[in-house]
Amino acid sequence: MDSSIFLLLAQDALTNGAIYILLAMATILIFGVTRITFLPQGEFVSYGALTLATLQMGKVPGTVWLVLVLGVVAAIMEAFRLQRAGLSREIPVAVVKTLIPPLVVSGIGYVCAPLNLNLGLQVLLTIMIVTMLGPLVYRVAFRPIADASILNLLIAAVAVHFALVGLGLLFFGAEGVRTPAFSEAQINLGVLTITGQSIWIYVTSIAFIGLLAYFFGRTMYGKALRAVAFNRNGARLVGISPSLAGTLAFALAALIGCLSGILIGPITTIYYDSGFLIGLKGFVSAIVGGMASYPLAAGGALLVGFSESFSSFWLSAYKDVVVFTMIIPVLLWLSLRSVHFEEEE
């Protein structure tokens, strides 16, 4: 291997690593706040890229309808829940409150999709649609079983993964897509060529990580999410409801996934099921961070990025195997340090 290949692989590793950092943060956030091992994180990635690609064709993406249907289901579930709790009087207000955001989002999506907006607006539209899916998935699939064991929550997460992949096939077909690059620029540094898109990825992910750090460190809602992750009972006693925290965490996770999808759309062909592997690599990074530490997970993400890109050079057929095998020493190390994710109560 000469230095130019090395630099090329390193660039690749950094671009992917940046995305894995974002996805690992989403995974840790959801696990901390809701105890859900959220395997379908990657589906937000593919939904993001595919929704943008569909908008590019001037068509209404299936995700718009998914938002609408999940919104209606969520409203019905809310009505039933209140009825059973003997709070029938609150049903009308709750149903309207549950319905308005998905109705507005899918309405805007439906109206704006055929307008051939410019790329920036289409990106915003995509982010709005896919981010809305996060809280809806939480409301429909996880909130009713919020107190279940970690294992049962994981099983539900696997079911959600299959449902979302299946729906992805239905909405977007089996064709892969590439979205247009945000920038066609290329910077030549001697042997190395840096593409505009990878700079976009670096800058956006660093900026977004900074934003998240600000959110968790400085804002009341960010601190509230951390508080729930650290001490669920304590959080309830200061009035932070677990369902509010879960909704917020899922919205952030969907936003992060969607953003990642939009960022890598121009450099990777995305199929309806591509998200899974990408999300799983974020998940491996999160495990390196013990499902709790953001900085360790970021290190893990870079490790995953590098081992993936260099093993694709030497053992290309096995690059995913190499990455996933990394979990074993990490888990061994974690269990030796006896970091356990104990069930509460």
Place this chain on the structure above:
Amino acid sequence: MSERLLAVRDLNVRYGKVEAIYQASISVDKGTIVSVIGPNGAGKTTLLNAIMGVLPSKGGIEFCGTDIGRLTTEQRVTKGMCLVPESRELFAQMSVSDNLELGAFTRYRRRDKGIKRSLDEVYELFPRLLERRTQLAGSLSGGERQMLALGRALMSKPTLLMLDEPSLGLAPLIVKEILQNISNLRSTGVSILLIEQNARAALQISDYGYVLENGDIAMEGASKDLANDPKVIESYLGMGGAGQEKERQ
């Protein structure tokens, strides 16, 4: 005639088959301190947890004249109830100031403008917390933790503050200080439901008292009267209590 703030009627709480609280009725009037004393395992903690909605219960719980039995813990906090639990439940990995700020979470959601002022007031009440505001809550000493738990509760500006053994594990001097602080709170309009192992001190600072035994309210009355009741003196204020009192001076 003072107004009723909290009225608990015929409350039953069970852990599986075990009945921990049986037909307990207690009430707290506005601006008063009410104490609940009783031996270990009597159900005092259970009672507070049920009132706060942390544990499910049967019976009536009325707060400010409305039935709150169906509300979640978080909704009860929004209504102005606040519990400092036996286990404190601080956010150990977060700083002292973050813990205090989070105490005002429901006020923040209501866009209450006075949070900053409350923070200053808590720091004024507990200057030690100001000194340690950037320190992680988990690294505080036991006494400082109690102060933080109390401070965090005060940040929600509760109308009813429920304290589960605020002097647990503290040196006698600090116990005195904390109880003094608690009795001073009354003048700020907070009503307090207090559980205390130190029955003598509890009856000294409270207006009304209940004796809980085996999940049952065995006795109740004005704190002065309870403190002079021979049965209470024998069971809860006996020689041990008097000895403690001497040690302290």
